[in-house]
Amino acid sequence: MQKLDLIVNDLRKDGYRITPQRVAIIDYILNTESHPTAESLHEVIQKKHPMVSLATVYKTLDLLKKKGIVQELRLAGGSRYDANVGRHVNLVCVNCGKIEDVDYDLLEEIENKVARKSKYDIVGSKFELYGYCSNCQKAGIAK
Numbered sequence: 001m002q003k004l005d006l007i008v009n010d011l012r013k014d015g016y017r018i019t020p021q022r023v024a025i026i027d028y029i030l031n032t033e034s035h036p037t038a039e040s041l042h043e044v045i046q047k048k049h050p051m052v053s054l055a056t057v058y059k060t061l062d063l064l065k066k067k068g069i070v071q072e073l074r075l076a077g078g079s080r081y082d083a084n085v086g087r088h089v090n091l092v093c094v095n096c097g098k099i100e101d102v103d104y105d106l107l108e109e110i111e112n113k114v115a116r117k118s119k120y121d122i123v124g125s126k127f128e129l130y131g132y133c134s135n136c137q138k139a140g141i142a143k
Contacts, residue, residue, distance in 0.1 A: 003030055007069060016063065021045065021052040025060045029070055035080040035090075035099040071126070073099070090126070093133035095141050100133070 004027050012018050024045050029036070036044070042057045061081055064070040073080045073090060077097055082090070087107045091100040107127060115122045132141060 007067075010067070011063070021049045021056055022060050024049055024052075025057060026064065026069075029061075029064065029081060029083050032083075033101065035073065035082050037078055037080055041081070073126070073128070075128075087125070088127075090128045091133075092128055092130050093136055094130050095132055095136040098133045098135075 004023070007026055007030075008018055008023060011022075016022075025041065028041060028044060034040075038054065038057050038061055041061075042052065042054045045052050045057065061070065061072075064081075064083075065072055068085060070081050070083050071085050073082055075092060075097075080099060082099075082101070084101045087104070089102045089104045089107070091102055093099075104127075107125065111122045111125055114120065
């Protein structure tokens with residue numbers, strides 16, 4: 001069974017309405033690497049589902065956050081959404097806003113060291129690095 005089907009079945013089992021618009025939103029967020037905003041996600045979904053409202057997109061994203069299916073990245077330009085909820089680094093271009101995920105095994109080691117030193121029970125982390133993506137560097141925008 002595909003991840004989309006598992007999520008839809010789980011939501012249905014929990015009593016949430018499963019509409020074609022909601023399925024399209026979930027499918028898109030699971031299959032994109034672009035870290036969309038709610039507004040850009042709305043634009044994409046509207047092409048196939050013209051009646052979908054921005055409120056539906058926000059409600060679905062909130063539900064997916066609550067279920068641990070997506071994480072919200074609160075950046076200077078607004079919130080972006082990421083279906084990669086595993087341990088990783090988000091590389092954020094300070095010029096064009098592009099976000100890339102990079103798996104980094106040492107994050108677990110960092111969390112463990114911080115937990116030992118601080119006596120905290122670490123339950124999650126977000127790690128972002130800011131710089132200029134390769135396209136902006138090629139365009140001569142990076143300093």
